[in-house]
Amino acid sequence: MPEAATRELTFAQAIREALAEEMRRDKRVCIFGEDVAEAGTPFKVLSGLVEEFGRERVLDTPISEAGFTGMGVGAAMTGLRPVVDIMFGDFLTLTMDQLVNQAAKVHYMSGGTWKVPMVLRTTLGATRRSAAQHSQSLHAWPSHIPGLKVAMPSTPYDAKGLLKTAIRDENPVVFFEDKMMYKLKGPVPEEDYTIPFGVADVKREGADITMVATSSMVQVALGAAEKLEQIGVSAEVIDPRTTWPLDEKTLVESAKKTSRAMVIDEGYGRYGVTGEIASVIAEGAFYSLEAPVKRMGAMHVPIPFSPPLEDVTVPTEQTVFEAARVLCGKA
Amino acid sequence: MPEAATRELTFAQAIREALAEEMRRDKRVCIFGEDVAEAGTPFKVLSGLVEEFGRERVLDTPISEAGFTGMGVGAAMTGLRPVVDIMFGDFLTLTMDQLVNQAAKVHYMSGGTWKVPMVLRTTLGATRRSAAQHSQSLHAWPSHIPGLKVAMPSTPYDAKGLLKTAIRDENPVVFFEDKMMYKLKGPVPEEDYTIPFGVADVKREGADITMVATSSMVQVALGAAEKLEQIGVSAEVIDPRTTWPLDEKTLVESAKKTSRAMVIDEGYGRYGVTGEIASVIAEGAFYSLEAPVKRMGAMHVPIPFSPPLEDVTVPTEQTVFEAARVLCGKA
Amino acid sequence: MTIATEQSKVIDGVKVEQWVRMYRRMVMVREFEENVNELYTRALMPGLAHLYIGEEAVAVGICEALRETDYITSTHRGHGHCLAKGAAPDRMFAELLGKKAGYCKGKGGSMHIADPATGNLGANAIVGGSAGIATGAALSAKRLGTGQVTVCFFGEGALGQGVLYEVMNLAALWKLPVIYVCENNLYNEYTHFSETTAGEMSSRGMAFGVPAESVNGQDVRVVYAAAQRLVERARRGEGPAFLICNTYRYHGHHVGDINREYYRSKQEEQEWKTKRDPIKNYAAWMIENKVADTTKLEEIQKEVHAEMKAAVEFAIAAPYPSPEEAEQDVYA
Amino acid sequence: MTIATEQSKVIDGVKVEQWVRMYRRMVMVREFEENVNELYTRALMPGLAHLYIGEEAVAVGICEALRETDYITSTHRGHGHCLAKGAAPDRMFAELLGKKAGYCKGKGGSMHIADPATGNLGANAIVGGSAGIATGAALSAKRLGTGQVTVCFFGEGALGQGVLYEVMNLAALWKLPVIYVCENNLYNEYTHFSETTAGEMSSRGMAFGVPAESVNGQDVRVVYAAAQRLVERARRGEGPAFLICNTYRYHGHHVGDINREYYRSKQEEQEWKTKRDPIKNYAAWMIENKVADTTKLEEIQKEVHAEMKAAVEFAIAAPYPSPEEAEQDVYA
Ligand SMILES: Cc1ncc(C[n+]2csc(CCOP(=O)(O)OP(=O)(O)O)c2C)c(N)n1
Ligand SMILES: Cc1ncc(C[n+]2csc(CCOP(=O)(O)OP(=O)(O)O)c2C)c(N)n1
Numbered sequence A, B: 001m002p003e004a005a006t007r008e009l010t011f012a013q014a015i016r017e018a019l020a021e022e023m024r025r026d027k028r029v030c031i032f033g034e035d036v037a038e039a040g041t042p043f044k045v046l047s048g049l050v051e052e053f054g055r056e057r058v059l060d061t062p063i064s065e066a067g068f069t070g071m072g073v074g075a076a077m078t079g080l081r082p083v084v085d086i087m088f089g090d091f092l093t094l095t096m097d098q099l100v101n102q103a104a105k106v107h108y109m110s111g112g113t114w115k116v117p118m119v120l121r122t123t124l125g126a127t128r129r130s131a132a133q134h135s136q137s138l139h140a141w142p143s144h145i146p147g148l149k150v151a152m153p154s155t156p157y158d159a160k161g162l163l164k165t166a167i168r169d170e171n172p173v174v175f176f177e178d179k180m181m182y183k184l185k186g187p188v189p190e191e192d193y194t195i196p197f198g199v200a201d202v203k204r205e206g207a208d209i210t211m212v213a214t215s216s217m218v219q220v221a222l223g224a225a226e227k228l229e230q231i232g233v234s235a236e237v238i239d240p241r242t243t244w245p246l247d248e249k250t251l252v253e254s255a256k257k258t259s260r261a262m263v264i265d266e267g268y269g270r271y272g273v274t275g276e277i278a279s280v281i282a283e284g285a286f287y288s289l290e291a292p293v294k295r296m297g298a299m300h301v302p303i304p305f306s307p308p309l310e311d312v313t314v315p316t317e318q319t320v321f322e323a324a325r326v327l328c329g330k331a
Numbered sequence C, D: 001m002t003i004a005t006e007q008s009k010v011i012d013g014v015k016v017e018q019w020v021r022m023y024r025r026m027v028m029v030r031e032f033e034e035n036v037n038e039l040y041t042r043a044l045m046p047g048l049a050h051l052y053i054g055e056e057a058v059a060v061g062i063c064e065a066l067r068e069t070d071y072i073t074s075t076h077r078g079h080g081h082c083l084a085k086g087a088a089p090d091r092m093f094a095e096l097l098g099k100k101a102g103y104c105k106g107k108g109g110s111m112h113i114a115d116p117a118t119g120n121l122g123a124n125a126i127v128g129g130s131a132g133i134a135t136g137a138a139l140s141a142k143r144l145g146t147g148q149v150t151v152c153f154f155g156e157g158a159l160g161q162g163v164l165y166e167v168m169n170l171a172a173l174w175k176l177p178v179i180y181v182c183e184n185n186l187y188n189e190y191t192h193f194s195e196t197t198a199g200e201m202s203s204r205g206m207a208f209g210v211p212a213e214s215v216n217g218q219d220v221r222v223v224y225a226a227a228q229r230l231v232e233r234a235r236r237g238e239g240p241a242f243l244i245c246n247t248y249r250y251h252g253h254h255v256g257d258i259n260r261e262y263y264r265s266k267q268e269e270q271e272w273k274t275k276r277d278p279i280k281n282y283a284a285w286m287i288e289n290k291v292a293d294t295t296k297l298e299e300i301q302k303e304v305h306a307e308m309k310a311a312v313e314f315a316i317a318a319p320y321p322s323p324e325e326a327e328q329d330v331y332a
């Protein structure tokens, strides 16, 4: 949690600041991806970096996600610390071989001799009216793969701290940013800080129900918690911040305390993040739970374009509030 | 379950027979992949098909998994019914864009106008001493994606029946075959039959514990069930046969009956199939369960080459037996 | 007015009727896109769109060489392709606004227009994402003996995607009837293609056994002639081709890309717009060669203008799908 | 015996010492692989292996042009590359048998030998899978100014993988010091390359701005000369190259591929073995040109033979890792 919150930054600014500071600190850090230099990415997250660090360290690539992710692996093995930019999380599909068969396995297959200190930054999140190929939240895939770490911040503060940790980590880290959150503001201290992986953050304390929420869903859960308070339900909101490593203890302890839990994640609800976390809680807090763990994820459909359709495919403050109310027997 | 089990076939023969019969029945069915004609695949599963159906319908491709999977999508949209052969499940990494951003979404994105009746056959399973890039069981990934169906047979009988259903389905189906099971024999009737998707099969009835097992793990669970019987535990073994659609009802009802459940799957234990199925059971049978649902999957490591290492990364009869014993309080 | 009625007269080897249709189609595309831009500015369109203005001669020239039953695959910048292949503007606008009457019932939006009736296999928001689909459709045509040809449209940015080479190789090996049409509008989003493309662009075809040509994409007559030749060649079973059409997009990468000076100059834009406009220059040629006169062309423009206005109104008035529909059409 | 001792004498522009080393290395690779085959047949080796016999001149000729600090990436058929780059046979055999003393502590096996000490970034069991890694290593070398060159070995089957073209394009654009070495041994597993490769193979380089050459991969002198030139060019900052080495594998695709007549004739095999054997022909040249005499060559063969026997014994006697090690080395 922020200590000396002297100023507010947007989520995008926090990301940019983390990159700039790490690039100043360590000459080996470099960035590559599509339109990262010329345009500072379509989301303008990287604006200004090429001016400071030059085209030797901020490199515009062709539209070759597999190729330049693979280059990230090789560059990381041989002395650079690349931050690979994959514009939309949907394009992870193109990088899976490099990420999963190469990056994740190099260290292990080589008996621990080679390392891959690479960060792959990408996005997640729907409701941007971008349709099925630009709206997915595919973080469950890398979370499934040993050898990768997966971070997904939900505030500007976490974004900066986790990204610095990712860059300093000796392993491949997949870093998911909710593209709808780039303009979200929050306190970010001026001093250098990092946030350890595998440490969940209690975003709000509560006594009656545990809401585990990730990335984009943390704000949604906090909003729902406000509403719940109005009907006398005290909700605890916990953000694991990294799906791997996963801070099982904090999640389980909270569920033991509240005796009710739900998991809210913007990835598809099936065979994804909610299944894992719900299982961890159902197992760890088995003898304390008064009701089944409730899971909420994206509807099991490709994300539709049309606003009235798209809006019903992801959990909202209202749907989370209602589900929590039912779970707490206040319906 | 087989009715008129007049003869035994191996798993590989059952697959081949399903393909041959469907190719005879429907001229639109064709196969493409690496070494499918010339060699009948390295596993020899397709031997003889090119002789019967010719090189127009059994096509050897270059080593271009993304490319020919994409062609499968286009061919399926326009009148063929391609069966795309991806030699090792590990190479799914290369096809994810075609499979997930294209095949799975075409029908939905086009408002239901185009269809993709394509089957992608591939393998899963470790312990073949093939190391980290040829041993993965990645079926959790497609199971996570709406628009795809995922089948994973555990017997020759199921293999034939499910593959026929897959070929006749109007949607993209990912079909996983355990490569260690190709030589497994079992009864397969001569008559034409299909097995509906989304219908679990009770491979063994029991009263004390429900073991949900998939693909390669079904035989393992059955073996463990034998051992359990010897210590007076009656285990029910259920094979969902398709992870999507998933026959939740059969799984939940069994768990309600036995009050104890475990899920055994060869994919990685984290963020995969066991999490989903365990959650479904924990939720559906919440008030009947006497213990947390136990999950067993591959160890969270890239699959190592060395036999003594590889052997400890996947559940075995012995480890499943022991886990079940503990779960039933017989330890 | 004799010229306009003599539809079957042949000029430069092509019927007047066809020349006129190409003009009308180019005007349609431009008018359609102007309306899209307006819908965006008026905040009536959800999301973004990538305008085809400036590139009209490519889609129109190519599709003029195709039969209705032939296939196309399209891109994020796909409205022009869809219209040129025969899509109805009203259902397209409806789709862009997320309405139920749209080609995809509102599920696809600007980047996913698809329509079996006009052989449109779908626009694709993955750069290079439809190369496999197009090549697979060509495989079907060959195997089923239908005589259909498939055109795969993509921007020069897609030359960065390896899958394109995988399928070109396959198309060449199997002699599939597919034409890869590369629309080189100089930019991959905000990056000039020279920073992303090594070597000679046309050699990207030959290296995989696919004969390549490069043409002026601002001249519909040139595009049509090349397409005609390559499509017929493919139809005869002589295999795929790779056609580079050099062109330019007048607007931003998408409707929100307004300030472009950091990546390209106003002067460059101005030059293309004034000297190489595909519609203006083609109109001049038509008049000069008595394919049509000014009156006729103005008449077409008016008709198209009215058609588009009506189509936009239809789309605005059309109802949204109901939320329950979100769960439909996942499986066939 | 003067010839053998005059190691610093220069013949054809190359020191005798180097010519001899190349001979020794080729013999090492062959002997190594013969032993692998035997270990397989004696059921002492878990899994399978892909033998490099017949292709020795490629790895040896290329690596002779490299410095110890230069990088290579290798393939499923990688033993030759690793040995040529300086790997120790005993630790390689240990790895193949899954022993703790192996290069990867038994975790990698035949297809994943890696070794930072000799610049070996790792063999790869994904066809084409190391193209990105190799190109990334070249990026590091350029950015860090180390002067290192990377060689990316792959079979002609990898020409089917699009990622290769993605990174060649990048290497050309950024002038990276990487040599793409295509070992064309005619077969992708069991399918002849002519059925999988359209167009002219060497144009696959030029199309992406990477200069290409094609050489006789059975002649170590030719391979070395080409490599030497291209590696120095890359080291000078003049960019990547694409080198096709035409060669042949004598054995099956893997050790279990015994009956091969359904995909290639015995006669074809016989011809390559008898007429174009890289070791035999090179030995003849050495003798003819007084680089070494028969006695010297036999001596080398005996030494290598003994070394390999000892290495095999070391590996057989070496202990397996303990099961707990399975969970180690997942994260650094
Ligand atoms: C695989 C993939 N990578 C990146 C993007 C983001 N993107 C959308 S359009 C575009 C540029 C495409 O350039 P080009 O192919 O030349 O088409 P143009 O926009 O110029 O018509 C990019 C990078 C994408 N949609 N798909
Ligand atoms: C991506 C991928 N597809 C398929 C395979 C299976 N496979 C292993 S080796 C091989 C043939 C490789 O041929 P080539 O590249 O010419 O190498 P060679 O074996 O001839 O040395 C294939 C298809 C693989 N390992 N990786």
Ligand SMILES: [Mg+2]
Residues within 6 Å of the ligand: C155, C156, C157, C183, C184, C185, C186, C187, C188, C189
């Ligand atoms: Mg462009």
Ligand SMILES: [Mg+2]
Residues within 6 Å of the ligand: D155, D156, D157, D183, D184, D185, D186, D187, D188, D189
């Ligand atoms: Mg080969």
